[in-house]
Amino acid sequence: MTDPSEKSFLDLSRRGFLAAAAGSVAGAGLASSGAQAQQPENLPNIPDDAVGRPFPEADLQMPLPPDQRLGWCVVGLGAFALNHVIPAITRSQTCRLAGLVSGNAEKARRVATHYGVPDARIYDYESFDDIANDDSIDVVYIVLPNGLHAEYTIRAFEAGKHVMCEKPMANTVEECRAMIQASQEADRKLMIAYRAHFEPHNQRALRMKKEGAFGDIRLVIGDTMRPLDLSRPRDEWRVLRDLAGGGSMMDIGIYALNGTLYFLEESPVALVASISNPPDDIRFRQVEDLVTVQLRFGSGALANLSSSYTMNENRIQILGSEGTGLLNPATSYVGNTLYETGSDVGTRKVPVQDSSLRQFTGEIDHLSRAIIENFTPDTPGEMGLRDVALIRAIYASAERGSWVELNPDGTMRG
Numbered sequence: 001m002t003d004p005s006e007k008s009f010l011d012l013s014r015r016g017f018l019a020a021a022a023g024s025v026a027g028a029g030l031a032s033s034g035a036q037a038q039q040p041e042n043l044p045n046i047p048d049d050a051v052g053r054p055f056p057e058a059d060l061q062m063p064l065p066p067d068q069r070l071g072w073c074v075v076g077l078g079a080f081a082l083n084h085v086i087p088a089i090t091r092s093q094t095c096r097l098a099g100l101v102s103g104n105a106e107k108a109r110r111v112a113t114h115y116g117v118p119d120a121r122i123y124d125y126e127s128f129d130d131i132a133n134d135d136s137i138d139v140v141y142i143v144l145p146n147g148l149h150a151e152y153t154i155r156a157f158e159a160g161k162h163v164m165c166e167k168p169m170a171n172t173v174e175e176c177r178a179m180i181q182a183s184q185e186a187d188r189k190l191m192i193a194y195r196a197h198f199e200p201h202n203q204r205a206l207r208m209k210k211e212g213a214f215g216d217i218r219l220v221i222g223d224t225m226r227p228l229d230l231s232r233p234r235d236e237w238r239v240l241r242d243l244a245g246g247g248s249m250m251d252i253g254i255y256a257l258n259g260t261l262y263f264l265e266e267s268p269v270a271l272v273a274s275i276s277n278p279p280d281d282i283r284f285r286q287v288e289d290l291v292t293v294q295l296r297f298g299s300g301a302l303a304n305l306s307s308s309y310t311m312n313e314n315r316i317q318i319l320g321s322e323g324t325g326l327l328n329p330a331t332s333y334v335g336n337t338l339y340e341t342g343s344d345v346g347t348r349k350v351p352v353q354d355s356s357l358r359q360f361t362g363e364i365d366h367l368s369r370a371i372i373e374n375f376t377p378d379t380p381g382e383m384g385l386r387d388v389a390l391i392r393a394i395y396a397s398a399e400r401g402s403w404v405e406l407n408p409d410g411t412m413r414g
C-alpha cells in the first residue's frame, strides 16, 4: 500500500515550483540550497531593507491550484457526510466541493450556503442523472445507506463520473460485481472508502509488520463494537435488512475483518462463525447483534474477530513470534493509538507524528491522485467485493453451524 504522504504529485508540483524559484534567484547571485552546499567564503550579502528571498526549505506540500482541483459531489447529507466527508473535502489539497445530492432540499440549501456550492449544483435523487451534464463534477462520493450504494454508484458511472463509495460496498456480491462492471464499462475509477488504510497508526503498524517487528504473525484478534441507538436518525436504517444488508458485522465488524486482511496481507481459506441476539430486542428483528468469527489463512495464521451493536470496543491486536502490535482504539475517527510489546521493549506506545484525522483527507486525496495519475486505488472495488463476500460467508456459516471453505475472492467454495 502506498502511503499518500510519501509519494505525491503534490511533492512533484512543489519540486517544480522549487526548481523555478531556485532558477529565479540564481541570477540574483544568492546561494542556492542543496545537500552539498559549501560554506560561503564571505558573510551573506543581504540588503537591510525589505527584500524578497529564495523559496524556503520547508517540507510543505503545495496544494493543487484551484483550477486543477477535481470537483467532488457528495450524495446523501447524513451524519457521516456532514461531520467528516464534507469537512475533509474542504481540507483536502486536491479537490473542491462541487455538488450536493439530497432528498431534503432545505438541508441541502443550508449546507450549500455554508460551503459555497451554487444552487444549480444541488441535485435530488430524481435529478441525480443530470450530473452527466455538469462538467464541474468529476467524482461522486456515495454516503447513502448500504442498500442504495449499488444503484447510485452505477448511475454515477453512467453519468461518466468517478466514484468513492462508502463501506460496506453493497449488500450482495452480485451488486458489487455490477458496480465493478459499470466502472469498467465507463472507464472510471471505483474506490471503497476504507479510511483505516490512510490512518497513520494503522499505516505504521503495517510498516512495522513488514519490517519484521512482530516476527511471523500467527494470530490477529479484532473486536469492533458500538451500541446501536434508535433515538438517532442515523441508526434507524441500520436495523432494516434491505437498507443495511446486515447488522453489526456489515456496519463495524467490517473494520476488524478488513483490518485483519490488511495486516496479514492474505485472504482467508476458511471461516466459522456464530451469531447471538438478545431476545425481545426490537433492534435485532431483521439484523444481527453479536458475531464471532474464526478465520484460517493459508500461511497458518488464525484470526478471531467479533462485532456487536450492544457493547463498546475498538481494537485490533497483531500477535507474532517476535512481538505484538496493539491498535486501541484501532479505527476511531480521532485518537487511535498503537502499542508494541516485545521482549526487549516491554510494552511501549509507538510514537506516530500524524493525527488520525489525516485518514479522511488521505483517502480523498488518494482517489484524486489515482484519477490524475491513472493508477488503481489501494482500496478498489475488488476489495469491497471480497469483504462483502466474506460477510455473506460469515452469515452462511453461522446459519449452518459449520466451517465454510473460501475462494481467494472471498466467495464460498462449492
Ligand code: NDP
Binding pocket: 075, 076, 077, 078, 079, 080, 081, 101, 102, 103, 104, 107, 143, 144, 145, 146, 148, 166, 167, 168, 193, 195, 233, 234, 235, 237, 243, 251
Ligand atoms: P445517515 O443516516 O446519517 O445518512 C444517510 C443519508 O442518506 C441520509 O441523511 C439521507 O440523506 C440519505 N438517504 C437516502 N435515502 C435514505 C433512506 N431510505 N434512509 C436513510 N437515509 C437515506 O447514515 P450515515 O451517514 O451514518 O451512513 C451513511 C453511509 O456511510 C453508510 O454506508 C455507512 O456505512 C457509511 N459510514 C461510514 C463511516 C466510516 O467511518 N467510513 C462512518 C459512518 C457511516 P439526505 O437527507 O441528504 O437525502
